[in-house]
Amino acid sequence: MRVGLYFGTFNPIHVGHLVIANYMAEYTDLDQVWLVVTPQNPLKKKSSLLADYHRLALVRVAINDNTKLRASDVEFGLPQPNYTSTTLAHLKEKYPQHEFSMIMGEDNLRTLHKWYNYEHLVANYRFYVYPRVLTFQEEEEVVEIGMRTEHNFAGHPSIIMCEEAPVMKVSASFIRQSIKEGKDVRYLLTEPVHRYVDEMNFYK
Numbered sequence: 001m002r003v004g005l006y007f008g009t010f011n012p013i014h015v016g017h018l019v020i021a022n023y024m025a026e027y028t029d030l031d032q033v034w035l036v037v038t039p040q041n042p043l044k045k046k047s048s049l050l051a052d053y054h055r056l057a058l059v060r061v062a063i064n065d066n067t068k069l070r071a072s073d074v075e076f077g078l079p080q081p082n083y084t085s086t087t088l089a090h091l092k093e094k095y096p097q098h099e100f101s102m103i104m105g106e107d108n109l110r111t112l113h114k115w116y117n118y119e120h121l122v123a124n125y126r127f128y129v130y131p132r133v134l135t136f137q138e139e140e141e142v143v144e145i146g147m148r149t150e151h152n153f154a155g156h157p158s159i160i161m162c163e164e165a166p167v168m169k170v171s172a173s174f175i176r177q178s179i180k181e182g183k184d185v186r187y188l189l190t191e192p193v194h195r196y197v198d199e200m201n202f203y204k
Contacts (some may be wrong), residue, residue, distance in 0.1 A: 004030040004128055005072075005091075006103040007084070009038050010055050011048070012197055013062045014175055014188050016168040020130055024103055027067035028128060033103065034072040035059050036087070041080055048176060050202060052076055061192040085117035088125065101125055105132035109153055114183045122158050130165035179203040 004024050010017060013035070025033045037059055039052045050058075056073050063069040075082045078090060084102070091100055102125055104112075109129050112118050153159045170188055178185050180203055186194050197203065 001031045001097065002029060002099045002101065003095075004028070004033045004101050004103045005036050005088075006033055007036045007038055009049065009172070010035065010059050011050055012055070012173050012175065012193060012202070013059050013188065014172060014193075015190065016170045018062060018190065019166055019168060020033075020103070021063075021069055022066070023130070023160070024128055025066075025082055027164070028160070028162065030101065030128070032068055032070055034070045035063070036072045036074060038082060039077075039080075048203070052201050054134060054200070054202070058193050058196060061196055062190050064192065075178075083116045085115075088121070102127045104129055106130065107132045109159070113154060122153070122156065126158050127153075128160050128162055130162045131167050176203045189200060 006017075006021050006024070008017065017035070021033045021035060024030055024059070035057045037052065040049050045123070049055075055070060058078075063071060074091060075087055078086060087098070088100055091098070102121070104127060106129055109127070112127075115121065133189040154161070175185050175188050178188075179197070189197065
């Protein structure tokens with residue numbers, strides 16, 4: 001089975017995440033997409049980051065009975081910091097029958113050369129890349145540190161550009177801030193996720 005790994009803190013998981021995950025499962029040659037919840041680094045605790053098990057629970061209720069999507073806590077039991085190459089090696093050993101690939105935004109592709117063991121990753125795994133709409137501030141940061149020109153993976157056989165993937169300009173940080181300000185975010189979250197967040201009084 002071909003499995004695409006979609007990593008994220010999912011704090012919280014929102015419709016933008018789900019649109020991408022579903023697109024990859026339905027419109028590429030992937031059989032399943034696993035949403036891999038990134039655990040909190042114990043040395044870099046952030047008060048705005050929900051506990052690992054809460055974020056995992058949110059992913060599970062978000063995808064519900066979609067057989068092509070799966071929530072994964074694989075990194076919860078791996079040593080910190082979480083290197084993608086370590087996670088992939090662990091998964092390959094645990095599920096030798098699966099072929100794993102990565103799902104990432106175009107902004108992450110620009111910094112792939114900074115990843116630990118990135119040459120091994122590019123040589124051995126495929127990357128499904130969706131377009132990412134950057135905010136003005138992000139654009140300035142990208143240009144400032146020269147990400148656009150340092151490494152260009154366009155045209156690499158391991159890189160699959162998914163230009164048709166529908167991308168929503170919504171972020172988890174925007175949702176958290178909106179909840180804190182008492183805004184209505186029901187349309188940015190699935191109904192089960194919105195109910196869970198509301199009942200638990202998260203981000204208020």
